[in-house]
Amino acid sequence: MSAGTADGVRVDEVLLAEPRGFCAGVDRAIEIVERALVRFGAPIYVRHEIVHNTFVVNDLKAKGAIFIEDLAEVPPGATLVFSAHGVSKAVRSEAARRGFQVFDATCPLVTKVHVEVAKLSKEGYEFIMIGHKGHPEVEGTMGQLHEGIYLVEDVADVARVQPRGGRLAVVTQTTLSVDDAAEILAAVKQRFPHVREPKKQDICYATQNRQDAVKVLAPAVDVVVVVGSPTSSNSNRLRELAERLGTPAYMVDSAEDLDPAWLDGRRRVGLTAGASAPDILVQQVIARLRELGALSLRKMDGVEESVHFPLPRGLGDRSMAELAAARAAGHAAELDEQDEGDAAASAGATAAGDSAAPAGSARTVDRS
């Protein structure tokens, strides 16, 4: 039995979803900014929040990152990082035109979708994109083409979309609800029976695995707490999924957001975290739950993830100490020359639609 608290909350057990928290794309994106800061010094400009998490963004701001939405805010000659969500071709071109040194932190699994769109477009395809309007990943993917890509957010949108009538393919945002996307895709296939589907679904391994874990977690607890920022698509989907399964669910950006009233009369608390939420926040929420009387903590069984994406050359092929030493020793000019080539090669690979290196280097995860 729990110790309980003065306000009557009695949490007995905390069940931790597995997997939860950071994915390989988020890990890589944050490391790119951190390494750029060590290598080139502050400020490093980042287009859009590098990942959708308040703690991560504030931490990088404190280290010297400046987050912008409009490239006009970036001074000439600056180093610019594209966020994990990816960018449109127009943004990529503008960055090149303004002469920034660019490092691309677009998740390789988003780049894979961009590459598919570019390749099939050359073969005459138009596209239906399943995703959320206004999300930067959707803007980036739709912005791979000037025309011929139509957004559907729900089943009702499918009836409204008016492609020209030629070859049609479907792509999706990587962080959708797996179940919602399947329902919308079924409606697309019903209206357009010959639509081309991706060989492997666009919803990424991390989104799938975290949703699968909530499907196990939610029925086993009285309430689910999701650590994630309000802007995080995949975190929102985890909360919605738990509620759909009949378990009340709440999102917290930090431990301070945890309202004891949510736990009233609920003795088993399920805890998970979106792909952009760092483990330190999960640990702080656990500490808060212990203050509220939680006696035991149990980790659920789940898929073990081992996906890793390589860093761009010029940042990933030296240790942090070597990057710092190179800068301190005043070798910036020499390394700049080399890195410019690397950054251009990295940006060029995406622009040219060749993501074979990053996507192919990901080790796949068994979701069974």
Ligand code: SF4
């Ligand atoms: S959630 Fe998926 S697509 Fe997004 S950064 Fe992580 S691995 Fe990449």
